[in-house]
Amino acid sequence: MNITLISPYPDITTFGLRTISAYLKSHGHQTQMLMLPDPYGDDIVFGKDRYEPHTMDEMVEICRGSGLIGITLMTNFYDCAVQITKKLKSSLPNVPVIWGGIHPTIRPEECLEFADMVCVGDGEEAMLDVANNIAAGRDCSTVGNIWSKKSNDDIAKNPVRPLSAGGLDIYPMPDYSFTQGVANPFTRGVANSFAGHYALYNGHIEPLTNELTKKFLEAGTVSAYLGKIGYQTMTGRGCPHKCTYCINDTIKNLYSGKGYLRWRTTAHVINELLWVKEHMPYVGFIWISDDAFFARGLKSIEEFCMEYKEKINLPFTCLASPLTLTEEKMELLVDAGLVYLQMGVESASARIQDIFNRKTMSNDIMMKAIRIINKYKDKMYPPSYDFILDVPYETEEDKIESLRFISGIPKPFRLQPFSLVLYPETKLYNMAKGDGLIADDKRDIYAKSYTMREPNYLNLLMTLSKGGKFPSALLKLLVAPGVVSVLNARALKPLVKRFYIGLQKAYRLAKSIGGRK
Numbered sequence: 001m002n003i004t005l006i007s008p009y010p011d012i013t014t015f016g017l018r019t020i021s022a023y024l025k026s027h028g029h030q031t032q033m034l035m036l037p038d039p040y041g042d043d044i045v046f047g048k049d050r051y052e053p054h055t056m057d058e059m060v061e062i063c064r065g066s067g068l069i070g071i072t073l074m075t076n077f078y079d080c081a082v083q084i085t086k087k088l089k090s091s092l093p094n095v096p097v098i099w100g101g102i103h104p105t106i107r108p109e110e111c112l113e114f115a116d117m118v119c120v121g122d123g124e125e126a127m128l129d130v131a132n133n134i135a136a137g138r139d140c141s142t143v144g145n146i147w148s149k150k151s152n153d154d155i156a157k158n159p160v161r162p163l164s165a166g167g168l169d170i171y172p173m174p175d176y177s178f179t180q181g182v183a184n185p186f187t188r189g190v191a192n193s194f195a196g197h198y199a200l201y202n203g204h205i206e207p208l209t210n211e212l213t214k215k216f217l218e219a220g221t222v223s224a225y226l227g228k229i230g231y232q233t234m235t236g237r238g239c240p241h242k243c244t245y246c247i248n249d250t251i252k253n254l255y256s257g258k259g260y261l262r263w264r265t266t267a268h269v270i271n272e273l274l275w276v277k278e279h280m281p282y283v284g285f286i287w288i289s290d291d292a293f294f295a296r297g298l299k300s301i302e303e304f305c306m307e308y309k310e311k312i313n314l315p316f317t318c319l320a321s322p323l324t325l326t327e328e329k330m331e332l333l334v335d336a337g338l339v340y341l342q343m344g345v346e347s348a349s350a351r352i353q354d355i356f357n358r359k360t361m362s363n364d365i366m367m368k369a370i371r372i373i374n375k376y377k378d379k380m381y382p383p384s385y386d387f388i389l390d391v392p393y394e395t396e397e398d399k400i401e402s403l404r405f406i407s408g409i410p411k412p413f414r415l416q417p418f419s420l421v422l423y424p425e426t427k428l429y430n431m432a433k434g435d436g437l438i439a440d441d442k443r444d445i446y447a448k449s450y451t452m453r454e455p456n457y458l459n460l461l462m463t464l465s466k467g468g469k470f471p472s473a474l475l476k477l478l479v480a481p482g483v484v485s486v487l488n489a490r491a492l493k494p495l496v497k498r499f500y501i502g503l504q505k506a507y508r509l510a511k512s513i514g515g516r517k
Contacts, residue, residue: 001067001135006034008080012216013232018174023124035199046447050080056087058205072101078446085114106425108147117148121160168264173272178210228284236263239291244357244427286316294324305336315339322361322369340381346388348405349398374410382412390419392437399458407475413468418450455500457488
């Protein structure tokens with residue numbers, strides 16, 4: 001059966017969707033992927049359509065001939081999925097549409113207001129069962145992980161199936177088949193025949209050739225920072241931590257907290273990367289985007305490093321957490337080619353750490369991890385440390401504690417400050433909802449991006465510290481009680497806000513000019 005899989009995400013990596021596509025192909029189905037990066041990016045405007053009408057018309061033509069259409073989404077892409085689905089249902093009313101990903105997993109009933117079916121939890125086996133049933137003319141109302149509408153407006157709510165006993169190696173490498181030699185079907189009159197994949201590029205949907213894939217990968221955030229083209233992959237699923245702001249903990253509880261943190265074997269990962277080296281020779285580094293790559297055991301890290309250094313031998317990057325980063329793991333990984341990492345600090349306030357369920361990641365533990373990373377400053381790019389801003393429970397003193405902590409981080413480094421998005425069904429969301437801090441989910445959460453930071457004095461200091469070059473002594477001075485009381489006074493807030501917004505505009509302009517070079 002012909003199946004179209006659609007992603008509204010800002011890049012074309014979509015590791016989960018590509019894995020599902022490969023899995024369906026390995027069982028005899030034909031798939032095409034349609035990458036529809038939200039044209040407005042992080043500039044979300046509540047109630048505004050994300051795509052132009054001609055884009056939706058082009059999408060419909062691509063989807064003709066599909067027996068099933070799947071859409072993946074997170075909460076901040078809900079409006080994208082709604083617009084896409086409405087257009088599909090009006091133009092191709094007989095083609096079932098299924099939503100999957102994080103948001104459908106946590107809010108399936110809401111998603112069924114638009115989609116015919118929703119996948120709750122992991123999608124590979126569920127999507128295969130749905131595809132097989134539709135191809136055979138069978139009903140899908142009893143498929144594990146699938147919620148669906150019934151004729152009497154009831155909902156068939158099937159339980160989550162157990163995680164695969166075969167681990168992650170039962171799934172193929174993500175589907176990076178390219179569309180070669182196929183012209184734009186809308187500007188050159190070539191009919192769609194499920195020949196490959198497509199992406200929205202420069203205002204039109206184009207065949208996703210190897211060359212266009214290269215352009216998208218080159219624009220990735222880490223690629224831009226390192227000045228190399230990165231290939232992004234994942235070697236595992238899940239996270240060992242239980243942070244209250246993170247959806248990982250919610251999904252882990254969906255499976256009763258058992259076995260959700262899983263890893264692909266080293267051989268499975270290396271085979272994928274060998275294919276990348278052969279078919280994507282422009283790739284200059286590997287971008288491992290596991291939530292906590294350092295959570296792998298030491299023996300697993302040793303095996304990975306040995307195989308990676310011998311067979312892949314490209315620079316690579318990964319994510320770390322303060323509790324899993326050790327001297328032994330760092331030494332092995334740097335020797336194997338680790339050149340950059342990102343680590344979540346989030347807050348240096350003990351009170352906020354408690355609210356985040358990160359009490360075990362005290363400032364002493366975080367600084368110990370930072371100093372281990374700093375030992376390798378001559379062999380690595382400056383690392384990035386994440387901080388969460390605009391927490392509704394945060395006081396001015398909590399924010400100042402984080403800024404004081406930043407003033408003590410050994411250089412070089414970069415900061416990545418993110419505005420908190422209270423994703424639905426996380427523990428922190430439930431806490432804030434119970435305390436009356438969320439008035440309208442769709443306006444306050446669905447239409448918010450983590451880049452939409454509040455333009456105030458203390459956030460301004462965070463922004464000025466992003467590059468890691470802001471003088472530590474000056475930062476300490478600017479967070480001194482007397483200075484804060486003056487510069488953060490109500491009378492100066494409009495001026496600070498205008499300066500902050502002007503700084504953001506200048507940054508975006510510089511970034512756009514740099515991207516055109």
